[in-house]
Amino acid sequence: MSILxxxxxxxxxxxxxxxxxxxxxxxxxFDTVFTSIGSTTFLLKAYNTHDQTIQxxxxxxxxxxxSSYRVNVDGIDGHTHSDVTVLPNDSIFIFIEVTIDPQDLxxxxxxxxxxxxxxNGNEQIVNLVAWGQDAHFHGGLGNLxxxxxxxxxxxxxxxxxxxxxxxDSAECLLIxxxxxxxxxxKSGLYIYKGCLMVEGELNNEVVFQGDRLEPYYENLxxxxxxxxxxxxxxxxxxxxxxxxxxxxxxxxxxxxxxxxAVLKNGIIGLQVDTSGVATSEYAVTVxxxxxxxxxxxxxxxxxxxxxGENDLIANCGQSCMSLAVGGKYHFNQSTIANYWNESNRxxxxxxxxxxxxxxxxxxxxxxxxxxxxxxILYGNNADLTxxxxxxxxxxxxxxQQFVFTNCFVDTERDVSDDGNHFFNISNNPSEPPFEGPxxxxxxxxxxxxxxxxxxxxxxxxxxxEGWSRFSPTAxxxxxxxxx
Numbered sequence: 362m363s364i365l366x367x368x369x370x371x372x373x374x375x376x377x378x379x380x381x382x383x384x385x386x387x388x389x390x391f392d393t394v395f396t397s398i399g400s401t402t403f404l405l406k407a408y409n410t411h412d413q414t415i416q417x418x419x420x421x422x423x424x425x426x427x428s429s430y431r432v433n434v435d436g437i438d439g440h441t442h443s444d445v446t447v448l449p450n451d452s453i454f455i456f457i458e459v460t461i462d463p464q465d466l467x468x469x470x471x472x473x474x475x476x477x478x479x480x481n482g483n484e485q486i487v488n489l490v491a492w493g494q495d496a497h498f499h500g501g502l503g504n505l506x507x508x509x510x511x512x513x514x515x516x517x518x519x520x521x522x523x524x525x526x527x528x529d530s531a532e533c534l535l536i537x538x539x540x541x542x543x544x545x546x547k548s549g550l551y552i553y554k555g556c557l558m559v560e561g562e563l564n565n566e567v568v569f570q571g572d573r574l575e576p577y578y579e580n581l582x583x584x585x586x587x588x589x590x591x592x593x594x595x596x597x598x599x600x601x602x603x604x605x606x607x608x609x610x611x612x613x614x615x616x617x618x619x620x621x622a623v624l625k626n627g628i629i630g631l632q633v634d635t636s637g638v639a640t641s642e643y644a645v646t647v648x649x650x651x652x653x654x655x656x657x658x659x660x661x662x663x664x665x666x667x668x669g670e671n672d673l674i675a676n677c678g679q680s681c682m683s684l685a686v687g688g689k690y691h692f693n694q695s696t697i698a699n700y701w702n703e704s705n706r707x708x709x710x711x712x713x714x715x716x717x718x719x720x721x722x723x724x725x726x727x728x729x730x731x732x733x734x735x736x737i738l739y740g741n742n743a744d745l746t747x748x749x750x751x752x753x754x755x756x757x758x759x760x761q762q763f764v765f766t767n768c769f770v771d772t773e774r775d776v777s778d779d780g781n782h783f784f785n786i787s788n789n790p791s792e793p794p795f796e797g798p799x800x801x802x803x804x805x806x807x808x809x810x811x812x813x814x815x816x817x818x819x820x821x822x823x824x825x826e827g828w829s830r831f832s833p834t835a836x837x838x839x840x841x842x843x844x
Contacts, residue, residue: 375413378481382415382447383408389476390501391459391491405455405487407478409447415480417445420455422489423475430474430489431458463495470494470521470543470572492521500524500548508534516540521572522548525587530554531615538562538621543572544585549608549627551587556614561621563649563827569608569624578626582678582703583656586628607632607661614644622650629658630674633665636689643668643689649825651675653801659697664688664727669695671825671838673803676701679708681740687715687727692736694821694830696837699740699750700798709752710740711770713763716756726756731763737793737809737837743771751776769793769809769836793837808835 385406409415421441422428433456434442447453461472472493478485492498496519500506505525510532514520516539523545528534533556536542550557561567571584578584587606592599608627611617612634624630630652636644647669652659659674659681660667666689674681674697681697684690699710716726740750751770755761766784770776776786793809796802808831823829824840835841 373413374416375411376481378483380411380413380415380481381483382417382478382480382485383410384485384487386487388488388490388501389457391461391489401491402456402458405457405476406452407447407455408452409449412449414449415447417442417447418479418481419443419477420445420479421477423477428474429459429461429472429491430476432456432476433458457489459489459491461491461493463493466494468493469574470496470498470519471523471545490523494519496521496543498523500526505551508532511535513537514540514542519543521545522550522585524548525551527551527553528555528557532556533558533615536560536567538567539565540567542567542569544569544608544627545572546585547588548585549587549606549610551606552609552611552614552617554613554615557609557611557617557619559619559622561619561650563621565621567622569622569627571626580626580654582626582654583628584626588628605629605657610634611645611665616642617645619645619647619650621648624650624652625654628656629661630655630677631659631667632661632663633667633688634663636664636666642666643691647672651825652681653677658683661685662688662690666690667692669693670821671695671823673698673825673838675699675798675803676801678704678706680712681710682738683708683712684729684731685712685714686717687729689730691732693734694736694824694834694836694838695733696737696803696839697739698737698793698795698798698803699742700795702741702799706740706742709742709748710750711738712752712754714754715761724756729755729761729763732766733764733768734766735768735834735836736765737769739769739771739793741792741798743792747773749773767836803837804839805835805837805841808841809837 389403391401425440435453470493472491474489476487498521500523507527507529513535516537519541521543535558538561559567586608587610588603590603592601605628607629610632633645644666649671652674653676655677657679659677662684664686668691670693672695681699697711715729716724719725738751742748743750749772751772763782769787776783776788794807796804825838828840830840
């Protein structure tokens with residue numbers, strides 16, 4: 362009779378909304394390199410750390426029956442499980458299986474789903490992640506992964522960046538011509554006191570873009586770039602904020618070089634923070650490259666140093682080029698043009714500043730060393746009253762070194778020849794004769810000629826497409842060639 366009474370006693374279920382489950386991992390990552398149609402099983406444990414029984418109202422796959430994943434909860438298969446009981450200070454076993462055909466080019470590079478738990482009105486999520494196509498995969502979501510010493514990326518298969526992938530101090534990453542690099546959301550390269558060598562070639566460029574391959578994402582900005590989440594206390598409780606950094610983020614880097622590269626559809630393209638090289642050198646050299654369709658900034662310099670020639674930086678949600686807190690920048694034959702039409706843009710195409718306010722409210726000023734020759738710095742807000750697409754705001758300006766020669770700009774500032782900072786500047790209300798700027802075509806059917814020959818600006822004898830430059834050369838990265 363005692364046994365019968367115990368078995369018939371109503372089970373005491375904990376229903377407090379503060380009672381949640383704990384999991385063995387928060388992300389199930391199937392990082393197997395699939396070489397054929399293959400199936401992998403992962404064990405996930407869900408723990409009840411309380412002294413009373415918990416009943417899980419439901420366990421389900423977000424994508425339901427269309428998911429690539431299958432779930433077995435304590436021996437029962439199914440995409441959805443209801444009223445699962447977990448005894449006090451006990452756990453349940455959940456087996457997760459995924460089947461991937463890496464040769465299926467219709468699959469994304471990263472196949473994701475969520476396993477969703479509903480308990481006492483709470484929703485808890487475990488992320489499910491598997492490599493979809495045959496590619497080289499680097500990193501892990503939410504993690505900072507340091508590459509092996511002096512890594513080299515070949516063009517035999519695509520490379521997929523998942524999370525923050527770092528090149529550590531004194532190390533170098535070499536990316537060969539023709540390599541395709543796909544970055545997941547919130548992902549990118551972080552060059553920390555190391556170096557990056559991108560060795561693209563004409564018609565065999567290195568391309569950085571998001572990892573979504575559907576047609577909808579082909580020209581969608583904001584798909585990738587390093588984002589860091591952090592919690593902070595407010596009067597209303599704990600809030601989460603996100604800060605964005607460059608898709609390729611250089612910090613105190615060694616001398617790095619990017620040749621014939623395309624960066625597109627991210628948040629911030631290149632970010633160069635705090636030069637780590639000698640003052641006579643440039644931290645990053647960017648030649649014959651395109652940065653376009655960034656939701657925020659194309660090239661963001663923060664006290665960095667960059668040399669560039671034959672570059673196109675175009676169509677960004679804020680500025681195409683923002684150079685802040687001083688630094689050293691020299692650009693020849695480059696087109697910095699903003700015809701962003703996805704939203705109202707408030708920032709200028711080009712901005713140069715040299716100061717910031719520290720935590721004590723004091724203004725800190727940094728020197729600038731800036732030289733732009735034969736460049737176009739223009740945007741589609743040029744016709745707005747009291748709006749400059751070419752914006753310079755420098756503290757202690759008389760002591761700063763900045764020179765713009767033979768450039769086509771739009772600004773409210775007086776840029777007439779002064780024998781010091783401005784030489785032969787065209788502050789023209791008429792826009793440059795671009796072929797189709799709103800569609801990203803900044804070729805010039807008619808040259809805007811400068812007064813400088815190629816040899817006078819450092820020997821830029823060909824444009825970004827390999828066409829020989831005339832003498833005097835045209836402004837910007839494209840030489841008018843009648844094509």
